[in-house]
Amino acid sequence: MSTTSEELAQARQRISAAYDPQLFNQSAHRLADLLALNLDRAQRSEGPVLPWMDPPDAITEARASLHRAETSPDDSSGTDCPERFAHLVTTMLERGLNLQDPRYIGHQVPAPVPLAGLFDAVGSATNQCMAIYEMGPWATAVEQAMVRELGEAIGWAPDSFAGSATHGGSLANLTGLLTARNVALGEAWEQGLADSAARPVLLVHADAHYSVARAAGILGLGSRNTVRVGLDRQGRMDPRRLDEALTRAHSLNQPVVAVVACACATPTGAFDPLEEIAEACRRHGVWLHVDAAHGGAALLSGRHRHLLAGLEQADSVVWDAHKMLFVPALCTFILYREKSHSFDAFRQDAPYLFDPAAPGMAEYDSGVRTVECTKRATVFGLWGVWSLFGRQLFADMVDVTFALGRTFYEKLSEAEDFLPLHVPQCNIVVFRHIPATLRAAPAERIGAFQLELRRRLIESGEFYIVPSTVDGIGALRTTIINPLTTPAHLEQLLDALRRQGQELLRG
Ligand SMILES: Cc1ncc(COP(=O)(O)O)c(C=O)c1O
Numbered sequence: 001m002s003t004t005s006e007e008l009a010q011a012r013q014r015i016s017a018a019y020d021p022q023l024f025n026q027s028a029h030r031l032a033d034l035l036a037l038n039l040d041r042a043q044r045s046e047g048p049v050l051p052w053m054d055p056p057d058a059i060t061e062a063r064a065s066l067h068r069a070e071t072s073p074d075d076s077s078g079t080d081c082p083e084r085f086a087h088l089v090t091t092m093l094e095r096g097l098n099l100q101d102p103r104y105i106g107h108q109v110p111a112p113v114p115l116a117g118l119f120d121a122v123g124s125a126t127n128q129c130m131a132i133y134e135m136g137p138w139a140t141a142v143e144q145a146m147v148r149e150l151g152e153a154i155g156w157a158p159d160s161f162a163g164s165a166t167h168g169g170s171l172a173n174l175t176g177l178l179t180a181r182n183v184a185l186g187e188a189w190e191q192g193l194a195d196s197a198a199r200p201v202l203l204v205h206a207d208a209h210y211s212v213a214r215a216a217g218i219l220g221l222g223s224r225n226t227v228r229v230g231l232d233r234q235g236r237m238d239p240r241r242l243d244e245a246l247t248r249a250h251s252l253n254q255p256v257v258a259v260v261a262c263a264c265a266t267p268t269g270a271f272d273p274l275e276e277i278a279e280a281c282r283r284h285g286v287w288l289h290v291d292a293a294h295g296g297a298a299l300l301s302g303r304h305r306h307l308l309a310g311l312e313q314a315d316s317v318v319w320d321a322h323k324m325l326f327v328p329a330l331c332t333f334i335l336y337r338e339k340s341h342s343f344d345a346f347r348q349d350a351p352y353l354f355d356p357a358a359p360g361m362a363e364y365d366s367g368v369r370t371v372e373c374t375k376r377a378t379v380f381g382l383w384g385v386w387s388l389f390g391r392q393l394f395a396d397m398v399d400v401t402f403a404l405g406r407t408f409y410e411k412l413s414e415a416e417d418f419l420p421l422h423v424p425q426c427n428i429v430v431f432r433h434i435p436a437t438l439r440a441a442p443a444e445r446i447g448a449f450q451l452e453l454r455r456r457l458i459e460s461g462e463f464y465i466v467p468s469t470v471d472g473i474g475a476l477r478t479t480i481i482n483p484l485t486t487p488a489h490l491e492q493l494l495d496a497l498r499r500q501g502q503e504l505l506r507g
Contacts, residue, residue, distance in 0.1 A: 017081075024125075026082040031089055038093045039114055042100035043484060048461020049101045051094060058095065065091070097464065102485040105493065106464040108266070108294055108323050108428075111482035115388065116327040116381030123377035130375040131367035132355075139377035140364055146379050149386070150319060151335055153299045155312035162342035163335035164369045165378045169293035169320045170211035171371055172334040173260075176316035177202070177215045179336070179345040180258035180287040189347050193220045198253050201225045203245050204260040205237045207267050209291060212260050221257060229259075235270035235422065237261055239277050246284040258287040258315075263308050264295040267468065268421070269405075269428030269479075271295055274310030282313070290314040293332070295426060297324030300391055301398040307425060315341065324427075326397050326483065327381040334370075342369050397483045401427040404480040408490045415494060421470050427480040430468055433497045437505060447474030453501050462496045 003011075017023070041047060053061075065088060098104060099111040122128075123139065130136040130143070147163040154161075166172045182189050185200060193200070202216050206228040216226040227249075230241040242259065249256050259281050261272040274290065281288040290311055296319035298304040299311070311317060316336050322329040336342045346368060355361060367373050385393070405427040412420040412431050420431045432450055441449075451474040454467050468477035476497075480490075 023081055027085040030082055030086040034086060034089050034093065035114070035117075039100055042098045043102065045101050045103055047094075047098065047101075049098050049103045049464040050458050050461055051096075051098075052459040052461065053095065061091075061095075099482065100484075101464075102482050102489050103463045103493070104482050105478040105480055105485060105489075106466045108320075108479050108481065109329060110323065110326045111484065112322075112328045112381070113326050113385045113389075113393070116385045119380040119384030120328055123380045128377040128380075130377060131365070131373050133361055133364040136377055139380070140366065142377070142383040143366070143379040144364070146321075146383055146386070147333060147335065149391075150296070150333055154308075154314075154317060154335065156337055160339060161335060161337055162339040163333050164342065164366050165375070166332050166334055166370050167372060167375065167378065168322075168330040169209070169291070169318055169332050170214065172293070172318040172320075172332045173209070173211045173289075173291060174215040174218060175334045175345050175369075175371060176289050176318060176336075177212070177258060177260070178219055179316060179341055180289055181219050181221070182344050183341065184255055184257045184287060188220075198255055199225050200255040200257050201227050201249050202257050202260065203227045203229050203242065203249070203286075205229060205262045205265055205272060205291075206231050207235065207265045208260050208262055209266045209293070212291065219257075225254075231270075234425075235265060235268050237272040237277060239273055239280055242277060243280045243283075246280060246286060250284065256284070256286045258289045260289045260291060261314075262295075263290050263292040263311060264426055264428070266294070267470070268430050269294065269424060269426040270422070271307040271425050274308065274313070276310075278310045278313035287315045288313065289316045289318075291318050293318050293320040294323045294428075296320070297394060297398050298402070298426070301395045301402075303399055304402055304426075312337075321379075321382045323481070324398060324401075325382055325394055326481075327385060330376075331378045331382055345369060400483050401480045401485075404485060404487070404490065405429050407487050408478065408480065411487075411490055411494065417498065418494065421475055428477070429480070430470060430475050430477045432475050433501055435498070435501050435505065443473045447472075449501070449504070450474040450476050453497060453504055456500050456504055457496060460496075460500065462500075463493050465493070 104111060128136045128139040130139050133140050143165045151161040151163060152158060166175060200221055202221055202225065204212050204226055213223055213226055217223055227245055229245055230238050232238045246256060259277065261274060261277050263274060264271045278288055292311065295307060298307050314337060316334065319333045319335065321327050321331040362368055366375055405424040408429050409420050409424050412418040417435050418431055418433055420429065422430060432446060433453060434446055438446055438449060451467050454465060454476055458464055466477045468475045
């Protein structure tokens with residue numbers, strides 16, 4: 001059945017209404033007011049940090065609004081559209097996790113500098129996506145400007161290195177390790193690994209983020225060939241054990257695809273001794289990949305830069321801006337010390353995209369270097385905030401949150417009913433609450449108590465922290481990643497845990 005001209009005219013009218021600049025203008029003004037109000041309330045901790053809702057109820061509510069436009073079609077094109085837009089935005093704000101509340105002390109995902117979100121919105125509303133330079137010329141320029149700034153912060157000479165942005169640290173780890181595999185195993189991209197007699201291995205920090213093990217699986221290396229290198233008492237990769245593992249692999253004729261070190265490791269934020277690790281890698285002629293997703297930002301702080309000494313010797317580095325550079329997810333960089341390696345991850349022809357008539361352009365086409373073909377312009381927020389406030393703001397946020405990690409550790413150490421489980425090197429602090437009545441309880445009971453206590457705490461909306469395990473026993477984990485959190489909030493957290501803990505024990 002063909003569409004009549006009258007139906008087409010009606011369809012065009014509905015489309016025009018959705019694309020109307022005036023509607024956009026009115027809605028955007030409402031949005032600015034609502035976001036600013038929400039920010040102010042969140043910073044003053046007016047509502048719950050997490051407005052807990054059971055998932056099925058949340059889904060039912062989210063579905064309900066989908067059908068409102070169909071039951072009253074005039075609403076979507078009529079004058080009350082900005083009003084309904086404001087209503088939907090209000091619902092989004094009321095139902096979401098309030099990372100801007102200083103009592104959010106949870107995942108390695110920050111309370112972003114709010115203006116970063118506005119720069120991102122420019123990219124979204126105009127769809128400045130990437131794959132090739134001409135699709136997103138300014139998005140590409142911004143991404144490459146940041147690559148240069150971050151590479152130079154690592155200590156690499158201008159123009160000697162390269163990199164690109166990816167949708168998150170997991171994809172960046174995969175991309176870096178794919179590059180390492182192609183370099184170490186020559187023909188692996190074309191031939192695969194099925195025919196290789198020697199089993200190539202990956203030597204990784206024993207507590208590396210799970211995306212590293214996933215990368216090993218995806219790359220066909222196999223989880224059995226991922227060797228977890230032992231750690232010292234502070235949770236850092238032990239260079240002596242790394243050296244032994246490298247020597248063993250060599251004596252067994254097993255090619256080593258890469259060594260994966262962490263700066264810092266996810267569980268407790270421990271920074272590996274990169275200088276010694278790099279030295280071992282150099283001696284054995286092996287690729288060093290450093291996952292600096294969380295800790296890379298410490299390079300920007302004069303006080304904490306030393307934690308990353310040796311990073312400049314890495315072959316590939318992962319750095320999440322959506323962690324300690326305080327911009328909205330996702331914004332990650334995969335960086336290569338040697339410029340040419342950024343073209344070693346992928347080999348394919350796509351003549352409809354990569355124009356042979358302009359060969360020099362490939363250097364600027366992100367699609368040749370990343371898993372993504374179409375890629376969101378992920379760097380506008382970082383570039384915008386950096387341009388507005390300068391590098392100092394990032395140093396300040398690292399300094400303030402790392403100092404709070406130390407303050408929190410001291411508070412935990414002083415309290416009789418709290419036990420810090422490590423000396424923090426950054427803003428990640430893992431601990432247990434052990435009320436007097438549980439002091440003699442078996443470790444498993446104490447561990448289970450931490451997890452029950454945490455669930456109770458987050459559902460109350462008072463604070464947001466995350467669960468963890470240390471030596472297989474439950475623990476509480478905080479990442480102080482809202483730079484407006486203060487020592488007073490940390491005191492309140494201990495009080496809230498005590499109170500919720502008592503109620504839990506009373507049953
Ligand atoms: C050390 C480390 N690497 C990689 C990742 C994964 O990054 P993403 O969540 O951006 O994929 C994380 C996440 O917390 C991490 O802590």
